[in-house]
Amino acid sequence: xxxxxxxxxxxxxxxxxxxxxxxxxxxxxxxxxxxxxxxxxxxxxxxxxxx
Amino acid sequence: xxxxxxxxxxxxxxxxxxxxxxxxxxxxxxxxxxxxxxxxxxxxxxxxxxxxxxxxxxxxxxxxxxxxxxxxxxxxxxxxxxxxxxxxxxxxxxxxxxxxxxxxxxxxxxxxxxxxxxxxxxxxxxxxxxxxxxxxxxxxxxxxxxxxxxxxxxxxxxxxxxxxxxxxxxxxxxxxxxxxxxxxxxxxxxxxxxxxxxxxxxxxxxxxxxxxxxxxxxxxxxxxxxxxxxxxxxxxxxxxxxxxxxxxxxxxxxxxxxxxxxxxxxxxxxxxxxxxxxxxxxxxxxxxxxxxxxxxxxxxx
Numbered sequence: 001x002x003x004x005x006x007x008x009x010x011x012x013x014x015x016x017x018x019x020x021x022x023x024x025x026x027x028x029x030x031x032x033x034x035x036x037x038x039x040x041x042x043x044x045x046x047x048x049x050x051x
Numbered sequence: 052x053x054x055x056x057x058x059x060x061x062x063x064x065x066x067x068x069x070x071x072x073x074x075x076x077x078x079x080x081x082x083x084x085x086x087x088x089x090x091x092x093x094x095x096x097x098x099x100x101x102x103x104x105x106x107x108x109x110x111x112x113x114x115x116x117x118x119x120x121x122x123x124x125x126x127x128x129x130x131x132x133x134x135x136x137x138x139x140x141x142x143x144x145x146x147x148x149x150x151x152x153x154x155x156x157x158x159x160x161x162x163x164x165x166x167x168x169x170x171x172x173x174x175x176x177x178x179x180x181x182x183x184x185x186x187x188x189x190x191x192x193x194x195x196x197x198x199x200x201x202x203x204x205x206x207x208x209x210x211x212x213x214x215x216x217x218x219x220x221x222x223x224x225x226x227x228x229x230x231x232x233x234x235x236x237x238x239x240x241x242x243x244x245x246x247x248x249x250x251x252x253x254x255x256x257x258x259x260x261x262x263x264x265x266x267x268x269x270x271x272x273x274x275x276x277x278x279x280x281x282x283x284x285x286x287x288x289x290x291x292x293x294x295x296x297x298x299x300x301x302x303x304x305x306x307x308x309x310x311x312x313x314x315x316x317x318x319x320x321x322x323x324x325x326x327x328x329x330x331x332x333x334x335x336x337x338x339x340x341x342x343x344x345x346x347x348x349x350x351x352x
Contacts, residue, residue: 013061020062027065038105041098042165 063142070136071119071147072112072154079337080111080207086341087208087226090348091215102165103214107207109158110174114203116151117182120144125191128252131245151182162214170213177206191253194260201234202227208341222289225280226341232277233337236270236309240330243267243312244320263318270329271313278302281340294347301336308332 009017084107088100095103119126119137127138136142155178163171185200205227212223242249242256243266249256258266281302285295311325 017062020064024062024065038098038102042102045096045098046165 061141063136063146067136067142068150071116071142071150073115073118076115077108077111079334080204081108082338083226083230083341084108084207084211086345087211087223088215089211089345090208090222090226091212093215095215099166100214103162103170103211106158106162106166106171106174107210109154110162110178111207113151113153113155113158113178114181116147116154117178118186120147120151121182121186122190123147125252125254129248131248155182166214167217169217169219170210173206173210173213173219177203177210180206192255194255194257196255197238198235201231201238204234205230221287222284225283225287225289226344228280229277229340230337232273232280233333235273236277236305237330237333237337239266239270240312240326240333243326244323244330246320267313267315271309274306274309278306284344290344290347291351293350294344297343298340301340304332305329305336 007014081104085104088095088103119135122132123135123137123144126132126135132138137144137147155175159171159175159178162174181200181203185196185203189196189200208226208230209219209223212226213219239257242258243263246256246258246263250259257269281298282295284290285292285298308325308329312329315323315325317323
């Protein structure tokens with residue numbers, strides 16, 4: 001039995017899945033970095049560094 | 052296994068998650084919330100103000116996601132909504148549910164910790180009201196669905212105000228009332244020329260249940276208290292002449308368009324130009340009314 005027989009997806013579908021996963025990961029990464037910066041700024045404001 | 056069955060198992064694109072949040076609805080929500088925030092007396096740090104508006108936007112996104120999760124079957128029956136991620140089969144329902152619940156919890160939590168717990172409580176209640184009271188209870192069961200459900204869309208300026216002041220006074224309640232009374236003419240104008248679509252999906256919108264004449268009467272009828280509520284901030288001395296004049300002119304145009312809808316007897320969507328004009332103008336009306344109110348209040352301040 002070959003690998004393609006075991007997988008429920010064709011090679012094209014597997015490539016599409018990887019592409020979508022990579023795009024989602026990039027968006028998630030940007031969102032997390034943005035939130036880290038926002039939380040840092042909120043903390044700075046809350047502790048009163050900027051008055 | 053069919054191709055269609057395998058498609059369901061494909062991971063959704065990030066754009067599909069974005070579409071779940073109903074970005075166009077979110078833009079109006081963010082705008083009215085920002086106006087409430089700018090019109091409120093007192094000051095708020097720009098970072099906290101940004102956080103408040105972001106949380107309101109995420110809360111609105113949660114509402115859109117939960118709404119599409121619950122209405123996937125209904126959306127599939129309407130041409131206007133059939134291409135949304137769930138009815139089009141680009142995403143599984145569980146992902147939409149998790150995304151919506153996650154956004155709701157996150158937005159309320161951050162709002163409470165970073166801004167204040169009154170605005171967080173109002174945000175939580177508005178998400179509950181839209182997702183449970185409107186989407187699950189009212190919308191499929193009564194032609195008055197958008198009258199009562201309109202309250203959910205009226206909360207953003209109150210939340211924006213509460214983010215600054217930490218309380219809710221008469222003026223934000225008035226802003227709430229304007230959107231609450233604006234919602235029926237706005238949605239019923241759409242429902243008149245989308246009647247077939249809503250009928251096919253079995254949603255009891257007023258034109259399908261009570262007929263077009265009753266709907267047109269109601270549109271015209273609701274326009275008067277809406278116009279009255281719009282001018283009240285000026286009468287009460289909470290705004291200047293800029294808003295006072297603008298609310299009179301804009302409400303006058305709204306009433307004229309609503310009168311044309313009331314006069315129209317057309318049963319075919321193609322002949323419903325007055326309804327389409329009123330629907331389009333109603334969006335512009337709310338944008339201009341709230342923008343000028345915020346500018347006016349900032350000038351007074």
